[in-house]
Every structure is written in C-alpha cells, then in structure tokens.
Amino acid sequence: MPSLSELLGRKRSASTAKDRLRVVLIHDRSALPPGVMDALRQELIEVVARHIDVDRHAVRVEMVQEGRSATLQAEIPIKAAPKHPSSE
Amino acid sequence: MTGRVITITSGKGGVGKTTATANISAALAAMGHKVVCMDADIGLRNLDVVLGLENRIVYDLVDVVEGRCKVRQAMIRDKRLEELYLIPAAQTRDKNAVAPKDMVRICDELRQDFDYIVIDSPAGIERGFKNAIAPADEVVIITNPEVSAVRDADRIIGLVEAEQKGPAKLVVNRINTDMVERGDMLAVADVLELLAVELIGIVPDDTAVLVSTNKGAPIALEPKSKTGQAFRDIARRLTGEEVPFSTSNGNNGFLGRISKLMKSKEGRNA
Ligand SMILES: Nc1ncnc2c1ncn2[C@@H]1O[C@H](COP(=O)(O)OP(=O)(O)O)[C@@H](O)[C@H]1O
Ligand SMILES: [Mg+2]
Numbered sequence: 001m002p003s004l005s006e007l008l009g010r011k012r013s014a015s016t017a018k019d020r021l022r023v024v025l026i027h028d029r030s031a032l033p034p035g036v037m038d039a040l041r042q043e044l045i046e047v048v049a050r051h052i053d054v055d056r057h058a059v060r061v062e063m064v065q066e067g068r069s070a071t072l073q074a075e076i077p078i079k080a081a082p083k084h085p086s087s088e
Numbered sequence: 089m090t091g092r093v094i095t096i097t098s099g100k101g102g103v104g105k106t107t108a109t110a111n112i113s114a115a116l117a118a119m120g121h122k123v124v125c126m127d128a129d130i131g132l133r134n135l136d137v138v139l140g141l142e143n144r145i146v147y148d149l150v151d152v153v154e155g156r157c158k159v160r161q162a163m164i165r166d167k168r169l170e171e172l173y174l175i176p177a178a179q180t181r182d183k184n185a186v187a188p189k190d191m192v193r194i195c196d197e198l199r200q201d202f203d204y205i206v207i208d209s210p211a212g213i214e215r216g217f218k219n220a221i222a223p224a225d226e227v228v229i230i231t232n233p234e235v236s237a238v239r240d241a242d243r244i245i246g247l248v249e250a251e252q253k254g255p256a257k258l259v260v261n262r263i264n265t266d267m268v269e270r271g272d273m274l275a276v277a278d279v280l281e282l283l284a285v286e287l288i289g290i291v292p293d294d295t296a297v298l299v300s301t302n303k304g305a306p307i308a309l310e311p312k313s314k315t316g317q318a319f320r321d322i323a324r325r326l327t328g329e330e331v332p333f334s335t336s337n338g339n340n341g342f343l344g345r346i347s348k349l350m351k352s353k354e355g356r357n358a
Contacts, residue, residue, distance in 0.1 A: 012271025017235050018278045024235075025242050025282060068245070068284045 026063040026070050037061060044074055053079040091122075091199040094206050094326060095224035097248075099240025101211035103232050104261040107297060108319070109208035110138040111308035112228075115323035117172035118309060121203040124163060126194075127177035128220040129210040130186055136176045139166065140304020150178035153190045159197055168309065173202075183215045188222035195223035204326075213247060221248060226326070227256040228288060233263055233274040242283055257288035259322060264293045289322035290333060291315060 027034050041061040048054055060075040096109045106129075113125040127135035130150065136142040147162040152175070159175070166172035178185065191207075198205050209220030221227055227248045231241035241258070248256045260276045267273035276290050294315040300307040308319040321331045 014268070014271050014274050014278065017274055018282065021235055021238055021274075021282050024239055028239065028242060029246065065284075068249075 022065065026065055029068070030063060030070055032063070037063075044076070048076055055079050091202040091205050092225045093195050093199070093223045094204060094226045094228060095209055095220050095253075096206065096228050096230060097209035097217060097220055097244060098211055098230045098237070099213070099242075099244040100231075100237045103211075103230050103237050104259075104291070105211070105230050106134045106138050106208050107301065108228070108230050108259060108261065108291075108322075109135060109206055111306045111316070111319035112323050112326065113172060113204070113206045114139075114166075114169060114306040115308040115320045116204050116206070116326070117166070117169040118320075119323060119327070120171070121327070122171045122201065123204045123206065124173040124175060124198055124202050125206040125208065126175040127208050128186070128191070128216060129208060130177050130181055130183045130216065130219075131179065132210065133177040133179040135208045136164075136174060137304060138301055139174055139306065141166065141174050141176075142304075145176050148176045148178040149194075150181050150185045152194060153186050159194055168305075183210065183219065186219050188218050191219050192223045213243065217244075217247075218251075221251055221253050224253050227253050228259060228322075228326075229256045229285070230259045230261050231279065231283075232261055233268075233276070233279055238274070238279055238282060245283060245285055256285055258283060258285045259289040259291060260287070261289075261291045262293040263290055287333070288325050289318060291318040291322075 023034070041059060044061060045054060045056055045059055049056070055077040058075075058077045060073075062073055063070045064073050094112075096105050096112070098105050109125055113123050117123040125135060125139075126149065127133055128149070129135075133148075136145060141164050144164045147157040149162065151157045152159050152162045162175050163173040164176065166174065195205055205223075207220050207224070210216035229241050229244055229248070231237045245254070245256050248254045258280070260279050263276060264273055268275045276287065280287055292315050294307075294313075296310075296313060296315060297307055300310070306319075307313050307316045308323070310316045321334075324331045
C-alpha cells in the first residue's frame with residue numbers, strides 16, 4: 001500500500017537510494033566513469049549519422065543491468081530514407 | 089571427515105562480520121556439528137571477545153603459521169559448547185604475517201577433524217581478504233541496507249567471482265522493519281535486485297546484539313530471540329537445509345518479490 005507521502009507524490013529516500021545505486025553499480029562493474037557516457041553518445045551519433053539521417057535529440061545510450069552483467073544499449077531513431085539510395 | 093570452509097566477509101567495515109561469524113559458528117555447534125572459527129583479522133583481534141573467550145588465549149594464528157605451536161594448541165574450546173573452538177588472530181602483528189597458502193594449509197589440516205571451519209575476514213580488498221577467501225568452499229557476504237555497504241558488497245561479490253570462489257551468498261544485516269515500511273530503508277528485495285546474488289539470511293537490527301556482545305555470549309544461543317533465530321536459520325541454510333524466510337524478519341509486504349527473486353515456488357504467506 002502506498003504511504004501518504006507517496007500519494008502526495010513525494011519520493012521516499014529508499015527509492016532514491018535504489019535508483020542511485022542502480023546507476024553506481026553499473027558503472028562500478030564496467031569500470032566506466034559516468035562522464036564517459038556522454039562522449040560515447042556523441043561519438044555514436046557522429047558515426048551513425050555519416051550513413052543515416054538520425055534524430056539526434058531522440059538518441060538514448062545507456063547501460064542496462066542483466067543479472068550481474070551489463071549491456072550497452074543504444075536506441076538511435078532514424079529520421080528519413082537513407083542518404084544513398086544507390087546502396088540498396 | 090572433510091570439513092567445509094565458510095568465509096564471512098564484506099567490503100565495508102562494521103557491517104557485522106564478526107558478529108555473524110560468532111553466531112553462525114555457535115548455531116552450527118549447537119546443532120551438533122564440530123566447528124572451529126578462525127579470526128583472520130590480524131592486528132584487529134575481535135572474535136575472541138565477541139565469543140567471551142579472550143582470557144584463555146595462549147597462542148594465535150600467527151604462532152601456528154610461524155611454527156611456534158601446533159594448530160591444536162592454538163584452539164580454544166568454547167565455555168558453553170563442547171564442539172566449538174576458536175583460533176584467535178594475532179593482535180600485535182599485521183596481515184602480512186599470513187599468506188593465502190598458509191591459510192589453505194591450516195584449513196586442510198582442520199578439515200580432517202571438523203565439519204565446519206568458519207573464517208572471520210577483515211574488511212577491504214587487500215591481503216587480509218585474500219587470506220580469508222583462499223581456503224573457502226563457500227563465501228558469505230554481509231551487508232547492511234545502506235548505500236555504501238551495498239556498493240562495497242557489489243565490489244566484493246565481483247572479486248569473489250574473479251577468484252573463482254563464487255557465487256557468493258548474501259546476508260542482509262541490521263534490517264529495521266519500521267524504516268523499511270516507511271520507505272526510508274532499502275528493503276531486502278531491493279538489495280537482492282541490485283546485487284543479483286543468492287540470499288542466505290536476513291538479520292534484524294536489534295539492540296540485544298550489543299547486550300550479548302557485552303556479555304560475550306552469542307545471541308544465537310538465546311532460544312527466544314528473533315535475531316538469534318535469524319542466525320540459526322542461516323546456519324541451517326549453510327548445512328543445505330531449506331529454511332523459509334519468515335515474515336518476522338522485516339520483510340512484510342516484500343516477501344512475494346523475494347520469493348520471486350529466489351525462484352522458489354513454496355507457499356509462503358506474506
Ligand atoms: N543485527 C545487529 N543489530 C544491532 N547491532 C549489530 C548487529 N550486527 C552487528 N551489530 C553491531 O555493529 C557493530 C559492528 O559489528 P561487527 O560484527 O564487529 O562488524 P565487522 O566485523 O563487520 O566490523 C558492533 O557494535 C555490533 O554489535
Ligand atoms: Mg570484525
């Protein structure tokens with residue numbers, strides 16, 4: 001049952017702790033500093049954008065925990081048809 | 089007889105390793121097993137006082153390693169339990185006085201006479217930790233429901249795996265049911281989800297632990313204590329018994345999630 005403060009939309013500290021730990025552990029396990037994710041995201045966009053028109057603002061790059069290991073997941077929405085129709 | 093070596097460790101200090109070692113060892117001995125517990129925290133000897141055996145020490149682990157006495161001579165028999173022994177740490181030396189191969193050799197000798205050898209590890213990730221896990225058949229990680237303890241536990245779980253001593257089993261110590269219910273303490277299910285390891289015990293936060301430590305009498309030997317029961321349950325699980333996690337252990341409402349995480353299908357009423 002949700003508590004009164006949850007109903008009022010206030011987040012409890014345990015839930016904040018869990019969210020923070022989730023991120024911290026993924027980075028600890030991969031020995032990847034959180035700041036590197038931004039650079040990685042930028043570079044991924046550049047590489048892919050050389051071939052396909054991507055929606056730069058909708059790109060999501062994140063580490064996802066699966067058991068005790070992590071997967072790097074990138075979601076890169078494509079805007080329009082390929083730049084080079086000849087490559088079909 | 090080939091005894092099992094169980095190492096109790098953690099990343100962060102002060103989470104309850106020594107308390108757990110004393111109580112799990114006492115509970116195993118009270119079940120009728122032959123048990124020796126060993127304090128591997130060289131330089132910070134503590135297991136002796138928690139068990140109330142500090143006045144009987146003549147030799148210690150470093151004396152055994154350096155050949156000044158036989159393993160037998162360094163073993164102190166418990167006052168209450170016939171089948172419980174302690175090998176104390178040296179107080180005036182540091183962890184480099186012992187090497188992992190010494191621990192393996194001593195434990196191999198002890199395996200012949202005991203059912204369980206329970207090792208109290210120092211905190212951290214250095215030599216003392218390596219000494220403590222070198223002879224282990226099984227590693228138990230103690231943590232508290234608190235961000236830094238969980239983070240450090242994760243690191244240790246990874247190191248245990250890297251040393252081919254995994255998968256480690258987890259004890260969540262010092263759960264405060266009221267705080268969990270208020271949403272101000274990580275629930276056991278949250279900790280398990282984050283660490284993705286097998287749970288082997290939930291111990292409540294209980295002021296009676298301090299009282300029993302003051303007296304040098306393990307709470308696991310108090311039949312009516314819920315905290316004592318929590319340690320007895322861990323001991324039984326370590327022997328391979330299936331012991332359900334009871335609702336009185338600070339998990340009301342979270343039991344369904346725990347059961348799911350443990351992939352257990354037994355009927356447990358939350
Ligand atoms: N379940 C518990 N409830 C209350 N206090 C506890 C509990 N477990 C441990 N403590 C206390 O926490 C302190 C640290 O415990 P200790 O076993 O010495 O930790 P460690 O060996 O990991 O450094 C001690 O004062 C001990 O009495
Ligand atoms: Mg200790």
